[in-house]
Amino acid sequence: MKKTIYIVAAVVIIAAALTGVILIQPSNKPQTVTLSQGFEDGLGVWVKGADVPADPNHPGQNVNWTINVVANQSYAGNHSAQFYINGLQDDGTIWLTRNLTLTPDTARNVTVSFQLWSSSESFNTLANVVAYIGTKNATSEGDFQVIGAANQAAGWKSYSYSVEVETGASGNVNVALGISAVWETHMTYYIDDIVVTAV
Numbered sequence: 001m002k003k004t005i006y007i008v009a010a011v012v013i014i015a016a017a018l019t020g021v022i023l024i025q026p027s028n029k030p031q032t033v034t035l036s037q038g039f040e041d042g043l044g045v046w047v048k049g050a051d052v053p054a055d056p057n058h059p060g061q062n063v064n065w066t067i068n069v070v071a072n073q074s075y076a077g078n079h080s081a082q083f084y085i086n087g088l089q090d091d092g093t094i095w096l097t098r099n100l101t102l103t104p105d106t107a108r109n110v111t112v113s114f115q116l117w118s119s120s121e122s123f124n125t126l127a128n129v130v131a132y133i134g135t136k137n138a139t140s141e142g143d144f145q146v147i148g149a150a151n152q153a154a155g156w157k158s159y160s161y162s163v164e165v166e167t168g169a170s171g172n173v174n175v176a177l178g179i180s181a182v183w184e185t186h187m188t189y190y191i192d193d194i195v196v197t198a199v
């Protein structure tokens with residue numbers, strides 16, 4: 001019981017100290033922006049993108065890929081985004097991206113976190129989970145940062161990526177996330193519960 005009182009007292013002191021810190025910050029600090037996407041109403045403002053190789057089995061075409069909102073898997077609610085790619089060429093990156101409009105000419109710490117579902121755990125990396133945060137549009141695999149292997153667990157696993165961004169004159173910052181095939185197989189993953197924050 002005594003211990004509980006000490007803990008409560010410590011929390012109160014820390015809270016008071018933190019409040020003091022907040023009060024002395026300049027009042028023009030940009031507000032924290034938080035956006036979430038759980039795919040309960042479709043893709044919303046998120047846009048599909050891909051950088052995939054030609055398919056030698058179908059001359060003149062690229063390998064098949066799709067990103068669709070589906071109801072057969074979900075981390076929260078009833079829907080998620082299903083990512084499918086024919087990885088038989090051992091190559092190909094597909095993603096969802098959206099734009100943030102932030103205060104121009106400020107330095108912001110932008111984080112994207114999300115849940116990814118894999119059907120199995122594998123010691124081989126079948127696909128990488130990739131992300132991009134920055135002021136340009138991510139258009140190729142090379143624009144993306146690998147943030148982890150996709151097959152670390154059977155079921156849902158959380159991923160996160162943060163970048164300190166100079167917002168520039170427009171204040172436009174793009175966030176993208178997806179998967180990149182590195183094993184010769186067809187692959188399907190699900191993504192849900194995306195949260196983007198700019199602080």
Ligand SMILES: [Ca+2]
Nearest residue numbers: 038076077079
């Ligand atoms: Ca959902």
